[in-house]
Amino acid sequence: MTKPNRPVVWVTGASGALGQAICNHLHGTGAQVVASGRTLETLPAVMNGLDRLRLDVTDRHAVESAARDILNRYGRIDAIVSCTTTPLFGDFLSLTDEDWDAVLNAKLLGSLRVARSVIPAMIRQQGGSIVFISGRGGTVPPPRHLPGACANASLNVLAQGLATEYGQYGIRVNALAPGPIDSPRLEVMAKGVANASSALGGPGRPEDVAAAVAFLLSSEARHITGICLPVDGGRAR
């Protein structure tokens, strides 16, 4: 077992635009990053301090086994950042049960499974930090993005509930809600799915989200738990 004396952070959805930026930023701060996603080739390159893991978060047993693997490899998991989603947009009357299931399974249940697989180790460690990437749609739901918006709202509530339950063990749980971020998703959202403007004039960058995640995970945020932090450039007029 390698026991790094740097924090061990597991990032899911690490092949996505935000997941990649979060991995890069956390690696730059000196963390040991474990980047997971369904396809190894699209994950950030392996290097000293950055490892990768193939994982489909819709598979409960695979998630539990991934958590065991990381714990066996590094001895602990200090933080999780959950960034998975299935980008699916459409008119409410044309979205099927299968569409809803795909989004809720990858985003809401995927995040929940990862947290559930690691919280027992965090209790033993008497500490840890979890960040669920939700989204502005959780409070301002675009009508053509309702599955994602409902998953976002649920993640915000999940963060509050877990924060209340596990604060006694030094575990902090927060949600982070990006607004439009310059990424492949924005191209889809800009096609009438959502308002991509902001008070600051335009979309943010993946690095803006990554910096806010790093803050929430850091000791600077040691008294912050159960919140949903918007990283959205503010509401447009």
Ligand SMILES: NC(=O)c1ccc[n+]([C@@H]2O[C@H](COP(=O)([O-])OP(=O)(O)OC[C@H]3O[C@@H](n4cnc5c(N)ncnc54)[C@H](OP(=O)(O)O)[C@@H]3O)[C@@H](O)[C@H]2O)c1
């Ligand atoms: N970009 C934005 O403007 C924006 C705005 C608001 C909220 N958000 C939220 O921020 C998060 C990241 O967004 P993004 O723009 O980076 O999205 P993205 O580029 O579409 O990335 C989504 C990630 O989820 C992974 N994923 C999907 N299903 C999975 C599964 N079953 N198991 C494991 N991984 C799975 C994908 O990995 P593979 O396909 O490689 O497995 C991919 O890495 C999402 O929750 C999104 O809703 C983004």
